Amino acid sequence: MNIYYDENMPFAAEFFAELGTLTAFSGRCLQAQDISDADVLLVRSISQVNQALLKDNQRLRFVGTATIGVDHIDQAYLAARNIQFSSAPGCNAVSVAEYVLSALVVLAERYLFTLADLTVGIVGAGNTGSRLSEKLSALNIKHVLCDPILAQNPDDQRQYVTLEQALECDVVSLHVPLTRAGEHATYHLLDAERLAKLSDQQILINACRGEVIDNAALLKLKQQGQGVKLVLDVWEHEPDILMPLIDYCEISTAHIAGYSLEGKARGTEILYRALCKQLAILPNKQLKDFLPVPAISSVKINSPIDELLLNQLVKMVYDVRRDDAIFRQQINTQGFDYIRKTYPARREFSSLSVALNNSLNLAMPNQLGFNFNIQ
Ligand SMILES: NC(=O)C1=CN([C@@H]2O[C@H](COP(=O)(O)OP(=O)(O)OC[C@H]3O[C@@H](n4cnc5c(N)ncnc54)[C@H](O)[C@@H]3O)[C@@H](O)[C@H]2O)C=CC1
Numbered sequence: 001m002n003i004y005y006d007e008n009m010p011f012a013a014e015f016f017a018e019l020g021t022l023t024a025f026s027g028r029c030l031q032a033q034d035i036s037d038a039d040v041l042l043v044r045s046i047s048q049v050n051q052a053l054l055k056d057n058q059r060l061r062f063v064g065t066a067t068i069g070v071d072h073i074d075q076a077y078l079a080a081r082n083i084q085f086s087s088a089p090g091c092n093a094v095s096v097a098e099y100v101l102s103a104l105v106v107l108a109e110r111y112l113f114t115l116a117d118l119t120v121g122i123v124g125a126g127n128t129g130s131r132l133s134e135k136l137s138a139l140n141i142k143h144v145l146c147d148p149i150l151a152q153n154p155d156d157q158r159q160y161v162t163l164e165q166a167l168e169c170d171v172v173s174l175h176v177p178l179t180r181a182g183e184h185a186t187y188h189l190l191d192a193e194r195l196a197k198l199s200d201q202q203i204l205i206n207a208c209r210g211e212v213i214d215n216a217a218l219l220k221l222k223q224q225g226q227g228v229k230l231v232l233d234v235w236e237h238e239p240d241i242l243m244p245l246i247d248y249c250e251i252s253t254a255h256i257a258g259y260s261l262e263g264k265a266r267g268t269e270i271l272y273r274a275l276c277k278q279l280a281i282l283p284n285k286q287l288k289d290f291l292p293v294p295a296i297s298s299v300k301i302n303s304p305i306d307e308l309l310l311n312q313l314v315k316m317v318y319d320v321r322r323d324d325a326i327f328r329q330q331i332n333t334q335g336f337d338y339i340r341k342t343y344p345a346r347r348e349f350s351s352l353s354v355a356l357n358n359s360l361n362l363a364m365p366n367q368l369g370f371n372f373n374i375q
């Protein structure tokens with residue numbers, strides 16, 4: 001069985017070598033002739049999987065994308081050809097939530113505000129939005145959810161607000177899929193009219209898909225003095241992004257919000273399990289056997305935990321300023337994809353054990369994700 005996989009898929013060899021002959025490819029420039037003899041194709045978000053890519057292949061049985069987003073996959077075409085498909089729902093949701101939290105911590109320090117005074121509007125309350133909600137709850141940060149699709153689900157007991165209400169919050173964080181049609185289409189959800197209503201007291205974070213914000217309209221508004229503070233991880237037309245927008249960002253990064261090692265590798269693991277199921281074999285490998293020991297795995301806290309201390313912990317595991325600095329330094333010389341391909345290993349909060357003194361700390365903010373324990 002010929003298995004072709006994106007070279008930017010951690011532990012692909014460890015998971016898949018037993019199942020077939022492996023060939024790695026570079027995702028952005030993948031072409032039909034490269035995969036004409038593939039039985040299994042494993043991609044990431046930068047490969048468009050459609051009729052044009054698959055036209056020379058008559059034997060493909062399985063396509064997997066090690067990502068949450070599926071806007072690069074023509075699922076109707078795969079179904080019409082009876083090719084099994086799997087994505088990796090939720091694989092890097094924690095990573096995205098930790099990116100947003102790190103950005104908020106950095107901006108709180110930059111502008112001297114207290115996170116607990118903020119209200120965050122989470123637009124899209126699926127996996128990434130929900131993980132963010134849990135972490136904000138742990139920090140007592142008020143937040144509201146906007147998700148008109150989940151709001152219709154009688155089994156979902158959460159309270160929802162409208163998009164216009166979410167856009168009035170101190171922080172607006174976008175967590176929707178990119179959809180171009182239908183009642184809840186998200187393409188240019190934040191168009192010129194909605195963007196114009198945001199003020200310089202607000203923070204707008206986009207770590208879902210660039211096309212959810214009209215980037216040209218945003219740039220025009222910024223050039224006219226629009227003050228909203230921007231955190232952009234995703235951009236329209238990646239990798240050929242609207243470069244002048246970078247200078248108007250507080251934090252700008254190269255679509256790496258979901259790039260924790262755990263997040264990327266969970267995507268590989270989910271596809272391994274899906275392929276095993278398709279082949280009717282029992283999976284015998286798991287991610288925890290491959291993840292390296294983190295550089296810093298434990299710390300001890302000797303005072304009561306408060307917001308400042310928690311902010312320090314967040315930055316210790318992931319400080320988004322590093323990614324922002326690399327982006328600004330390398331985007332002109334190396335380009336968008338190079339920054340992503342050479343992304344250093346970044347671990348999730350759960351990789352850090354935090355020992356607390358029980359007599360000083362009555363409650364542990366477990367939902368934040370650190371591995372708290374009492375000593
Ligand atoms: N920057 C990055 O590295 C990453 C970006 N993403 C992007 O984030 C997106 C969201 O990820 P998940 O939360 O895991 O997906 P999900 O599918 O679990 O949740 C998305 C939620 O958005 C809601 N939604 C859809 N249209 C909406 C609208 N018009 N208004 C409000 N809510 C709407 C859906 O009902 C759903 O609950 C992905 O589709 C992907 O494009 C995901 C992972 C990493």
Ligand SMILES: O=C(O)C(=O)[C@H](O)COP(=O)(O)O
Pocket residue numbers: 008043044045046066067068069070092255257258259
């Ligand atoms: O999971 C998603 O959806 C994402 O946006 C991924 O983090 C994108 O990573 P690549 O697939 O572009 O490496």
